[in-house]
Amino acid sequence: MTVAARPEELLALAVDVAGEAGRLALENQDGIDVLDTKSSPTDVVTEMDRRCEETIRERLLRERPGDSVLGEESGSDSGTNSVRWIVDPIDGTVNYLYGREDWAVSVAAEVAGDVVAGAVVVPRHGDVYTAARGAGAACNGQPLRAARPVRLDRALVATGFGYSAARRAQQAEVLRAVLPQVRDIRRGGAAAVDLCSVARGRADAYYERGLKYWDWAAAALVAREAGVRVEGLHHAPPDSELLLAAPHDLFEELHDLLASLGADTTG
Ligand code: IPD
Numbered sequence: 438m439t440v441a442a443r444p445e446e447l448l449a450l451a452v453d454v455a456g457e458a459g460r461l462a463l464e465n466q467d468g469i470d471v472l473d474t475k476s477s478p479t480d481v482v483t484e485m486d487r488r489c490e491e492t493i494r495e496r497l498l499r500e501r502p503g504d505s506v507l508g509e510e511s512g513s514d515s516g517t518n519s520v521r522w523i524v525d526p527i528d529g530t531v532n533y534l535y536g537r538e539d540w541a542v543s544v545a546a547e548v549a550g551d552v553v554a555g556a557v558v559v560p561r562h563g564d565v566y567t568a569a570r571g572a573g574a575a576c577n578g579q580p581l582r583a584a585r586p587v588r589l590d591r592a593l594v595a596t597g598f599g600y601s602a603a604r605r606a607q608q609a610e611v612l613r614a615v616l617p618q619v620r621d622i623r624r625g626g627a628a629a630v631d632l633c634s635v636a637r638g639r640a641d642a643y644y645e646r647g648l649k650y651w652d653w654a655a656a657a658l659v660a661r662e663a664g665v666r667v668e669g670l671h672h673a674p675p676d677s678e679l680l681l682a683a684p685h686d687l688f689e690e691l692h693d694l695l696a697s698l699g700a701d702t703t704g
């Protein structure tokens with residue numbers, strides 16, 4: 438069943454629920470501890486990851502019964518219409534655990550499989566990134582445009598690493614080859630914030646292997662609506678092995694370097 442849902446209405450709800458969860462997480466950041474681990478000892482979960490996801494899920498389903506929700510901490514449920522919410526309750530849990538600032542609540546809305554609205558709230562920065570498909574992206578209500586592309590050797594490139602040791606060894610090899618070819622590297626620790634940084638011109642490009650859909654669903658829309666190209670290698674969709682985001686000319690240069698390194702296949 439399809440349900441009338443304008444992207445702007447879905448965006449307003451995404452902003453609202455992400456803001457509510459962001460306030461909850463912010464109030465409880467001091468003294469937070471590890472509650473559990475997932476795929477590896479470094480893949481941690483705190484009580485707040487779970488509570489924020491519950492808060493978001495309950496609110497979304499209360500306001501829009503029939504929608505479905507896919508969240509990092511509790512998986513997916515099935516709804517009765519074509520609207521699905523993609524939720525990362527705290528993106529950047531390790532930063533959150535250490536009292537750092539780069540963590541975000543990410544909420545995207547899909548209609549019939551396409552992301553049409555996305556909100557990324559970064560409470561410690563006071564930033565709310567928003568995008569509705571075809572209607573542009575904004576940060577705190579100010580329209581976002583990506584920086585003009587620079588050459589690769591002048592590019593500030595953000596990246597991140599997965600939680601498995603074997604995967605990290607491979608990512609380190611790729612990084613070793615990339616680092617001498619760029620202005621510098623940033624490892625911010627929250628994929629959604631990294632993507633929004635490219636949308637805002639605070640990094641020139643971002644790439645990461647092995648992301649999950651909830652890491653990038655909302656922020657990729659923000660980046661795209663700000664004029665950033667977001668794709669996998671070899672024209673693959675962003676849900677493939679490696680996600681790459683950069684303004685067009687720089688995208689090509691970084692793409693070719695990463696492809697030549699087998700950054701999406703090695704390891
Ligand atoms: C992680 C962060 C990190 C990225 C990892 C993600 P989480 O998400 O976005 O920056 O490098 O790949 O899994 O677990 O903190 O939500």
Ligand code: CA
Pocket residue numbers: 525527528529628651652
């Ligand atoms: Ca995440």
Ligand code: CA
Pocket residue numbers: 486509525526527528529530
């Ligand atoms: Ca998370």
Ligand code: CA
Pocket residue numbers: 480481509530
């Ligand atoms: Ca996690």
